[in-house]
Amino acid sequence: xxxxxxxxxxxxxxxxxxxxxxxxxxxxxxxxxxxxxxxxxxxxxxxxxxxxxxxxxxxxxxxxxxxxxxxxxxxxxxxxxxxxxxxxxxxxxxxxxxxxxxxxxxxxxxxxxxxxxxxxxxxxxxxxxxxxxxxxxxxxxxxxxxxxxxxxxxxxxxxxxxxxxxxxxxxxxxxxxxxxxxxxxxxxxxxxxxxxxxxxxxxxxxxxxxxxxxxxxxxxxxxxxxxxxxxxxxxxxxxxxxxxxxxxxxxxxxxxxxxxxxxxxxxxxxxxxxxxxxxxxxxxxxxxxxxxxxxxxxxxxxxxxxxxxxxxxxxxxxxxxxxxxxxxxxxxxxxxxxxxxxxxxxxxxxxxxxxxxxxxxxxxxxxxxxxxxxxxxxxxxxxxxxxxxxxxxxxxxxxxxxxxxxxxxxxxxxxxxxxxxxxxxxxxxxxxxxxxxxxxxxxxxxxxxxxxxxxxxxxxxxxxxxxxxxxxxxxx
Numbered sequence: 001x002x003x004x005x006x007x008x009x010x011x012x013x014x015x016x017x018x019x020x021x022x023x024x025x026x027x028x029x030x031x032x033x034x035x036x037x038x039x040x041x042x043x044x045x046x047x048x049x050x051x052x053x054x055x056x057x058x059x060x061x062x063x064x065x066x067x068x069x070x071x072x073x074x075x076x077x078x079x080x081x082x083x084x085x086x087x088x089x090x091x092x093x094x095x096x097x098x099x100x101x102x103x104x105x106x107x108x109x110x111x112x113x114x115x116x117x118x119x120x121x122x123x124x125x126x127x128x129x130x131x132x133x134x135x136x137x138x139x140x141x142x143x144x145x146x147x148x149x150x151x152x153x154x155x156x157x158x159x160x161x162x163x164x165x166x167x168x169x170x171x172x173x174x175x176x177x178x179x180x181x182x183x184x185x186x187x188x189x190x191x192x193x194x195x196x197x198x199x200x201x202x203x204x205x206x207x208x209x210x211x212x213x214x215x216x217x218x219x220x221x222x223x224x225x226x227x228x229x230x231x232x233x234x235x236x237x238x239x240x241x242x243x244x245x246x247x248x249x250x251x252x253x254x255x256x257x258x259x260x261x262x263x264x265x266x267x268x269x270x271x272x273x274x275x276x277x278x279x280x281x282x283x284x285x286x287x288x289x290x291x292x293x294x295x296x297x298x299x300x301x302x303x304x305x306x307x308x309x310x311x312x313x314x315x316x317x318x319x320x321x322x323x324x325x326x327x328x329x330x331x332x333x334x335x336x337x338x339x340x341x342x343x344x345x346x347x348x349x350x351x352x353x354x355x356x357x358x359x360x361x362x363x364x365x366x367x368x369x370x371x372x373x374x375x376x377x378x379x380x381x382x383x384x385x386x387x388x389x390x391x392x393x394x395x396x397x398x399x400x401x402x403x404x405x406x407x408x409x410x411x412x413x414x415x416x417x418x419x420x421x422x423x424x425x426x427x428x429x430x431x432x433x434x435x436x437x438x439x440x441x442x443x444x445x446x447x448x449x450x451x452x453x454x455x456x457x458x459x460x461x462x463x464x465x466x467x468x469x470x471x472x473x474x475x476x
Contacts, residue, residue, distance in 0.1 A: 006406045007401070007404065007405065007406035007409055008397070008398055008401055010406055010409040010410050010413060011079075011083040011084070011401050011402075011404070011409050012397070013413060014079065014083065014409060014412065014413040014416065015076070015079055015083065015084070016380075016383075017413065017416060017417065017420070018072065018075050018076050018079065018416060018420070019076055019379070020376050020379070021072050021420055021424060022069065022072040022073050022075075022076060023375060023376065023379055024372050024375075024376070025065050025066075025068050025069030025072060026069050026073075026140070026143070026144065026194070027190075027193060027194045027197045027371070027372065027375045028065050028194070028197055028198055028201065028372075029062060029065045029066050029069055029140060030140045030141065030143075030144055030191065030194035030195075030198075031194040031195045031196075031197055031198025031199065032058060032061070032062045032065065032198050033062065033133075033136050033137040033139075033140045034137050034140075034141075034195070034198075035058065035198055035202065035225075036055055036058055036059060036062060036117075036133055036136075036137070037130075037133050037134050037137040038225075039051045039054050039055040039058070040052075040055050040129070040130050040133050041130065043055060044126055044127075044130055050217050050218055050221050051221070053218050053439055053440045054218055054221060054222055054439055056121070057218065057439045057440075058202075059117070059118065060434055061431055061434050061435065063118055064427060064430060064431055064434070065431065066110075066114070067427075068424060068427045071423075072420075072424065075416070077099075081402075082402060082404065082412075083401060083402050083404060083409060084390075084400055084401055084402060085401075085402040086399060086400050086401060086402065087390050087391075087395065087400035087401075089167065090166055090167050090168060090391075090395060090400075091154070091167075091168050091390070091391055091395065092167070093167050093168060093169045093170070094153065094160060094168050094169070094170065094177060095150055095153075095154075097174075098146060098149060098150040098153070098177075098178070099146070099147075099150060101146050102142075102143055102146035102147060102150075105139075105142050105146070106139045106140070106142035106143035106145075106146060107139070107143065109135055109136075109138065109139035109142065110135075110136050110139035110140065110143070112135070113131075113132040113133075113135040113136050113139070114136055116128070116129065116132035117129070117132045117133050117136050120132065141191070144187070144190060144191060144194070145187060148183065148186050148187045148190055149178050149179075149180070149183050149187075151186070152180050152182045152183040152186050152187075153177055153178075153180045153183075154386070154390060154391050154392065155180075155182050155186075155251070155252060155382070155386055155392050156180045156181040156182040156183075156251045156252070156392065157180065157391050157392060157393070157394060158176045158177065158180045158181060159171055159172070159173065159174070159175070159176030159177040159180070160177065162394075168391065168394075168395075181247065181250075181251055182244075182247055182248070182251060185240070185243055185244040185247045186244065186382075188240045188243075188244075189237070189240045189241060189244050189378075190375075192233055192236055192237045192240055193237065193371070193374065193375050193378065194375075195229060195233050196229075196230065196233045196234065196237060196338060196371050196374075197371025197372060197374075197375060198371070199226045199227075199229040199230045199233060199371075200226070200230065200338065200341075200364075200367055200368055200369075200370055200371045201368055201369075201371065202222050202223075202225070202226035203222075203223055203226035203227055203230060203341075203364045203367075203368070204364050204365045204367070204368025204369075205219075205222065205368075205435045206219045206220070206221075206222040206223030206224075206226060206364075207223055207360070207361035207362070207364035207365050208361075208365055208435075208436075209438045209439070210223055210355055210361050211358060211361050211362075211365075212438070213438065214355050214356055216438055216439065218438070218439025218440055219438065219439060220355050222439070223354070223355070223361075223364070224349075224354060224355075227341075227342070227345035227349070227354065227364070228345075228349075230338060230341055230342040230345060231342035231343070231345055231346050232342075233342075234335070234338045234339040234341075234342045235339060235342070237335060237338075238335065238339065241335070242298070245298070245299065246299070249299055249300075251392075252385065252386070252392060253308060253313075254310060254313050254317060254318060254319060254385075255319060255324065255382075255385035255386065256299065257307075257308065257309060257310045257313075258310065258318065258319045258320075258321045258324040258325060258385055259324050259325065259328040259381060259385065260272070260273060260295055260299070261273040261276060261278055261285045261288070261321065261325050262295065262307060262308075262309050262310065263283045263284055263285070263309050263310045263311055263321075264309045264311060265306070265307065265308050265309035265311065265312055266295070266296065266306060266307045266309065267306045268304055268306065269292070269293040269295075269296040269297075269302075269303050269304040269305060269306070269307070270293075270295035270296045270299070270307035271290040271291060271292050271293065271294060271295050272290060272291045272294035272295040272297075272298060273285055273288050273289070273290045273295070274288075274289045274290060274291065275287075275288065275289045275329070276288030276289065276290075278321045278322045278325045278326075279322075280318065280320065280321045280322060283310065283311060283315075295307065316388070317388060319384060319385045319386070319387045319388070320384055320387060323380065323384045324380075324381055324384050324385045327377045327378075327380040327381045327384070328377070328381045330373070330374075330377040331374050331377040331378045331381060334370045334371075334373060334374040334377070335374060337367055337370060338367065338370060338371075338374075341363055341364065341367055344360055344363065345360065345364075348360050
């Protein structure tokens with residue numbers, strides 16, 4: 001039999017599972033939409049067919065990724081009503097409109113121009129098609145903006161009042177709610193993470209094909225662009241992460257202390273604990289390896305600045321320290337590896353070995369999935385670190401769930417696991433198949449549909465294209 005705690009844990013596990021799957025796809029599509037915009041812009045500016053080839057190559061991948069992101073996101077919204085109805089009731093007057101703004105602005109913008117972007121490259125003018133691509137890229141960014149604003153408000157709630165029914169309602173202007181204290185830092189961190197995730201995938205695909213044919217123009221171009229982006233974005237992400245950490249220390253100190261493993265207060269400067277085994281029960285880090293004063297230097301930019309410990313806060317308000325401690329270290333380790341890859345790419349570029357250094361190419365392939373793992377680790381760090389609250393400091397997670405039997409939650413979770421791994425496993429396999437095909441080695445531009453004046457009807461032109469596509473598939 002399941003007890004009350006099991007139902008809460010299962011509901012949290014179900015949301016964590018579905019949002020983890022969902023987060024993978026937007027973190028890729030946000031960066032990929034911008035990459036497509038750059039590719040098409042370079043094609044229009046330079047007239048080089050290699051950019052048109054790469055645009056069409058990655059457009060197919062973007063379409064599949066975007067579709068899986070939309071489908072996986074729909075499931076999460078239902079859980080607000082099924083598993084978290086109390087949260088929906090109490091936070092709905094604020095969270096509901098913010099989510100609606102995301103649909104009315106970002107999703108409608110993406111949906112309105114996505115068809116032109118996917119199917120109009122041979123049917124509309126180049127300028128109009130580029131505008132559609134820009135609008136889709138803008139839509140993905142606006143979507144991230146509203147979602148991060150909503151989530152950030154749950155971490156640093158401002159601009160609200162609590163009415164007689166116990167609901168969070170706007171206290172006046174919506175600006176303090178939208179631009180809450182953690183919003184700019186979290187948005188910057190997430191967007192850079194999306195660009196890094198996309199760059200790592202593009203670099204891995206380019207490296208894969210360079211190992212097979214280092215003369216392939218498309219592979220060389222995509223690899224060069226991706227490695228350049230990694231070299232720029234990785235250090236920027238470290239700076240953004242540092243600023244985000246300082247903001248979190250100000251507004252959610254218990255989360256930062258759990259990330260650092262600081263159970264004990266440090267009045268004369270906190271050490272940086274590199275590794276160890278956290279014990280929440282005993283409030284200690286066993287077998288820890290630490291560097292003196294470095295914790296205070298990172299968190300307060302002063303090696304001797306005092307730092308509180310988790311023991312300064314009520315134990316029932318501590319987040320699950322072991323999860324936060326290790327997810328944070330996984331994210332930092334992967335970020336360090338990305339920084340090293342970017343530096344290695346810069347060194348190879350300066351030495352003229354960017355395209356003929358197998359060690360660099362294998363390293364890029366190895367780190368291809370690192371962005372996805374890092375964003376999930378970052379999400380676990382920030383969301384588990386918010387516990388035991390859904391609205392930090394005001395609404396406990398245990399007070400937010402629906403009165404649903406644990407058996408029902410367990411059954412739906414099992415169904416989700418089976419369906420998600422089947423559907424999205426097949427989708428991921430198809431994406432890998434698309435990426436395994438090398439980009440065109442020669443430069444070419446998208447073909448335009450012949451006009452009626454040429455004596456060829458649109459139907460005949462379409463039939464010819466289908467025949468040509470079929471023959472190419474047989475050749476492959």
